[in-house]
Amino acid sequence: MSPVTLSAPRQVGKPQPALPGGYAGQLLRVDLTKRKAWAEPWTPDEMRELIGGAGLGAMILYRETAKGKGNVSWDHPDNRLVLGTGPLAGLPVWGTGGLTVVTIGALTNGPTSTQANGFFGTNLKYCGYDAIIVQGQAKDWVYLYIDDDRIEIRDAKSYLGKDTWETQDALSRDLGLTGHQLSVYSIGPAGEHLVRFAAIQGDYGHVASKNGVGAVMGKKKLKAVAIVKGTKALRAADPRGLIQCADDIAHDLKTDPSARSLYEYGTLPGVVNLSKMGALPIRNYTTSLTGDVDMKSWEAPRLREGFDHRGHQCNACGMHHCHMSVIRQGPYKGKIVDEPEYEGWSGAGWTIGATDQSAVAWLNTQTDRACVDVNEFGWVIGWVMEGLEKGWLTKQQVGFDLKWGDVAGADRLLQMINRREGFGDLLAEGVKRASEKLGGEAAKAAIYTGKGASPRGHDHRARWEEMLDTATSSTATMETGNPVHQTELGLPARINPFDGVEVAKLVAGCRGRRAFEDSLGICIFTTRTRLENICRALSAATGWYYTVAEAMRFGRRTAAINRATALRCGLTPNLEVPSFRYGSTPHDGPAAGQAVSAQWEKMVDTWYKEVGYDRKGGKPLPQTLKDLGLDWLSKELWGKKA
Amino acid sequence: MPRRHLIIGGGTAGMNAMRTIREEEREPSEITLVSAEKPYSRMVLPYYLDRSIAEQHVFTTSAALLAQWKVKTHVGRRAAALDTKANVCTLDDGSKVEYDDCLIATGSSAVRAPVPGADGANVHSFWTLDECRGVIASVTPGSHVVMIGAGFISFTILNSILALGAKLTIVEVAPRILPRMIDDAGAEVIEEWLRAHGVTIRTNVKVTKIEDARGKKRVKFASGGDLVCDVVIMATGIKTNLEWLKDSGVRMNRGIIVDDHLRSNVPNVYAAGDVAEGRDLVSGQPALHAIEPTAQEHGRVVGANMAGKDVAYKGSLIINIVEVCHLDAASFGAWDDAKADTVVGAKRDRSAYRKYLFTGDRLTGAIIIGRSGDVWTTNDVGMLKGLVQTGVRLGRFKDYLKAHPFDVKTAYIASGTAGTLLPETVLGRPAKAPGETPVAV
Amino acid sequence: MKVLKITPERCTGCLRCEIACSYVQVGAFQPAKSVIRVSPFEGHTSYAPYTCTQCAEGWCMTACPVGAITINAAGAKDVLDDRCVGCKLCTIACPYGTVFYDASTRKAFKCNLCGGDPACVHACPTAAIEYEEVATRDWLHDFAAERASHVLATNGGRR
Ligand SMILES: Cc1cc2nc3c(=O)[nH]c(=O)nc-3n(C[C@H](O)[C@H](O)[C@H](O)COP(=O)(O)OP(=O)(O)OC[C@H]3O[C@@H](n4cnc5c(N)ncnc54)[C@H](O)[C@@H]3O)c2cc1C
Ligand code: SF4
Ligand code: SF4
Ligand code: SF4
Helix, strand or coil: CCCCCCCCCCCCCCCCCCCCCCCCCCEEEEEEEEEEEEECCCCCCHHHHCHHHHHHHHHHHHHCEEECCCCCCCCCCCCCCEEEECCCCCCCCCCCCEEEEEEEEECCCCEEEEECCCHHHHHHHHHHHCEEEECCCCCCCCEEEEEEEEEEEEEEECCCCCHHHHHHHHHHHHCCCCCHHHHHHEHHHHHHHCCCCCEEEEECEEEECHHHHHHHHHHEEEEEEEEEECCCCCCCCHHHHHHHHHHHHHHHHHHHHHHHHHHCCCCCCHHHHHHHHCCCCCCCEEEECCCCCCCHHHHHHHHHCCCCEEEECCCCCCCCCCCCECCCCCCCCCCCCEECCCHHHHHEEEEEEEEHHHHHHHHHHHHHHHHHHHHHHHHHHHHHHHHHHHHHCCCHHCCHHHHHHHHHHHHHHHHHHCCCCCCCCHHHHHHHHHHHHHHHHHHHCCCCEEECCCCCCCCCHHHHHHHHHHCCCCCCCCCCCCCCHHHHHCCCCCCCCCCCCHHHHHHHCCCCCCHHHHCCCCCCCCCCCCCHHHHHHHHHCCCCCCCHHHHHHHHHHHHHHHHHHHCCCCCCCCHHEEEECCCCCCCCCCCCCHHHHHHHHHHHHHHHHHHCCCCCCCCEEEHHHHHEEEEEHHHHCCCCCC | CCCCEEEECCHHHHHHHHHHHHHHHCCCCCCEEECCCECCHHHHHHHHCCCCCCHHHHHHCHHHHHHHHCCEEEEEECCCEEECCCEEEEEECCCECCCCCEEEEEEEEECCCCCCCCCCEEEEEEHHHHHHHHHHCCCCCCCCEEEECCCCCHHHHHHHHHCCCEEEEEEECCCCCCCCCHHHHHHHHHHHHHCCCCCCEEECCCCEEEECCCCCEEEEEECCCEEEECCCEEECCCEEECHCCCCCCCHHHHHHCCCCCEECCCCEEEECCCHHHEEEECEEEEECCCCCHHHHHHHHHHHHHHCCCCCCCEECCCCCEEEEEEEEEEEEECCCCCCEEEEEEEEEHHCCCEEEEEECCHHHHHEEEEECCCCCHHHHHHHHHHHHCCCCCCCCHHHHHHCCCCCCHHHHHCCCHHHCCCCCCCCCCCCHHHCCCCCCC | CEEEEEEHCCCCCCCCHHHHHHHHHHEECHHHCCCCCCEEECCCEEEEEEEECCCCCCHHHHHHCCCCEEECCCCCCCCCCCCCCCHHHHHHHHHHEEEEEEEEEEEECCHHHHHCHHHHHHHCCCCCCHHHEECCCCCCCHHHHHHHHHHHCCCCCCC
């Protein structure tokens, strides 16, 4: 397959092959330096090869961010911020409002691909675009306004300093649009102040959180993207088939034992389930015991019923997952919050020793509004709390005392981080940089990967597959994730989670699925059906005949391209290690004594062998690339000879 | 029970009355229709003008249907006099029709500005089918049309003139367009939109003369340069068709004075539509609306009463909507009430404009302008009508609406407007579909 | 007559009904052409769908100057495309705001209960819309009044 070149000049007047169904057919290119925006068509061939979202973004990043032999850094004007969606977005398949952010991120200074849902993809595609590619840097703060063919780069001064919810409130008011008539994805004060783990939040509660994508947006001085619900039509090659397939997916999600709890309670059951595995991160990994907390009250139904909760679903979604909650009691009574995901309960809760549910729910929304990655927030605050407890941090340094579980104090620190005030300035660099700066005991207590990525809110010392995945990833978050139906890929249903070789084989075997899913404009949770179903939906939408094999091959192709970009950014295999604390051995709880460090090398070796990458240099091997149809990349990585 | 009904005028009001008589009557009656024109709907003429429909489409009934309904027709005949003592109507050919009760629904006609040349060749009015045919014959692609008067009627045919490929100039004596439908600020939004769509507008100009100029027309003004064009359309006003009733004893001002059953001072003579000064829903005062919905409701109420039912009429709401080049402008009720408590909302970049007029905590008038493809605008158009029509008390939602003029639905629903409306009907029963009218036996 | 029974407490604002309805209207997925519309009633927390009540008066139907709106087999007021001239009188006559206008076809369009098999009902994942033999009523009023009063009292729970 020849490389697609997105920037290739189009032949005017040449008849274009028919647009595959599901696509809007145009990319929206925004140059903030020049303060210009224009639509670029893309071809059906490019669509088939790159799909959209993660796949499209990976290619754009690879093609457009090279600088000499290296790569532009996250804060360079030539960095691209790709806000992509995919062919399923806006269609009746559950959870199809998807946004995938692809950019060179601020934490690892390497590529990232991080997704959120809401109505981004819906509104954007009905305006006529499959993705937004932002480049350059604005002189003054701006926001991007999209209303069908009307694209404007507008002054954003009056929204500056507002948190993400306030920004959306204000834009809705100013534009006179209510509800989903307007979709807004914005950064909060954290992004404005280039906090390295700043995130992008949209439509009240949907966060693309990884690798400081909010800082990239902040560096570009782009406060928000406001998309009016477009008026254009999306067609499907086989609309009845698509509706049928959507129903089949819904049926799977409702009835499959592994997806059903997600259907009913979203990620809420995670807290109790993970605590039983020793994978709930408690007090910055200092323990794996839940102590005297009544875990019954953390069962999903009680967790939800504790609030006046209201469905707040994404496009066409029937999962009982996203909710808005009104806090019933306590100091935050009456506040409207986004029902925390599992990661909110851990990052804004257990990780920092907080277990008052109302307070955690409130703090979690504070992080969304501020707007930072709640996982890194947990690792940062937990680390500070531990330091103050153990004395390697002092009250004077921090500015005030902070004990485990102090939610108000954590919020105070969040606001300091947001605006880079006092100690917050150091913390805004993320826990890796902050701890390295302080050194000593402080350095040993911080949780991160060698590349600088923040692990998600688990105690991965009891979930090796995720630790391996996070550490070896080229995109600063799990590249693979755990699929629901791994047997569909010829993998065993169960493995010994503490056997490094089995773990590595599983992770390598699932590789590709995530990138495929993140290219479709669909939610990470509504894809927890068989891949077969997702492929059928894609086929019905586009008119392609898309198979599971092609999906996996596509995903691995995307991963290989990201790997090439990551290497150019200096993210080499020697960095593929957990930090001291992250890779330590739990001393209590269900996984006590399981030492990942003992098997780490073997695990990584196996992974490399399985994925067909070069263990030393990190590059995908020529044969691997050949098998993936990436001969052009092989040439670029290995030279002509290969 | 009156056995012989006479309907004079086969326009909107007349046809609705006739249909309703057939729907409501318990025993078959005789109906006679006298109409100067074959029944059609005037407001459909603009769509015939640009040929988006065939001429056939404007007619509201057919000879066959009238025969089915057992209606005696005198089409092409005018009523010339009414003897309310003898219950006899004399037609323009001298023939006479006796009746037990009768409906006057003779509508209105266009009036031209009294300037020299106003009745010359290629100067048209646009009110009747004949006049429409005249305009069709003279407007060709590329011709230049000058429309005198920037009122509602001009605007209803504006799209059609453009669709015919003509160049359009609108001249208006008032300082702005649509003086009787939209306020100043709203008119500005529409003017801006029209200019952007290639329509020339000259306001504040008084036409003094229309001359022939070598096959063309020259329009002269009290001040400012002449306009040379191919066709002139005068949309300078209308008057009610009531001269023939001079000596009938039916009491009238500009229109016929009626009670809440739309009866005139003569108990077996009703009036409906453009000629009736029926009750205005918002003010409660008699008013001449000259709009289609009022004619329809009048016609239906009169029909029911003629069929022996006792239907009192609550009054009609003035509602107008016009679309120009895909921009909708609508107004409701007392939209120009200077005493009202008023709030304005504007989204300049979307050409959206709102004005709400409150009396106490009720909405008594509204103006709305927005792009016609925008379903949310259309949603709001209807809901504003509902708010004015029901006069629900908005309570605290009045302030909400003032603060959020573009979020009508919340105020509309939270104040129970839909619930107030659901039991409401004009005739005290569900309406029947057009095809459902029982035929007389 | 079977009507669309709406239980607003169940609605999550997912807009699947709009997508499904638009597919019935225009054969493509285009919510801008849906005749059921979902709106928020408390900031962004409380949504409910809204469409034609098939009201007894049928203001749209009686207003139509060319008799283009009739009653179909399901009892719904239905626009006949070949009769409709696009004059919009129905859009302002309907006091519920539930007749729409398609600028591309120059026709009015509205809910016709899909002829008796409503697509929105099938589409709604939470059964917020059901199709039942019940007397229609103002399904949203109490819900909207309660939720919206929260907005008025606390500005949506913010600050
Ligand atoms: C171009 C145009 C566009 C319009 N657009 C709109 C619009 O968008 N919205 C709106 O609400 N309204 C509109 N109107 C106004 C609307 O058409 C009238 O208000 C409505 O037709 C009034 O109905 P009517 O029955 O009272 O009178 P008409 O419909 O005028 O009917 C009167 C009938 O009486 C007959 N007649 C007259 N004199 C005699 C006589 N002496 N003897 C016997 N028969 C007689 C006439 O021939 C005619 O058939 C428009 C009008 C025109 C001309
Ligand atoms: S569209 Fe409006 S007027 Fe027509 S039936 Fe529905 S609610 Fe009644
Ligand atoms: S019943 Fe059909 S036409 Fe009516 S709102 Fe539902 S999907 Fe739309
Ligand atoms: S499909 Fe159901 S839950 Fe979704 S927006 Fe419509 S009514 Fe609400």
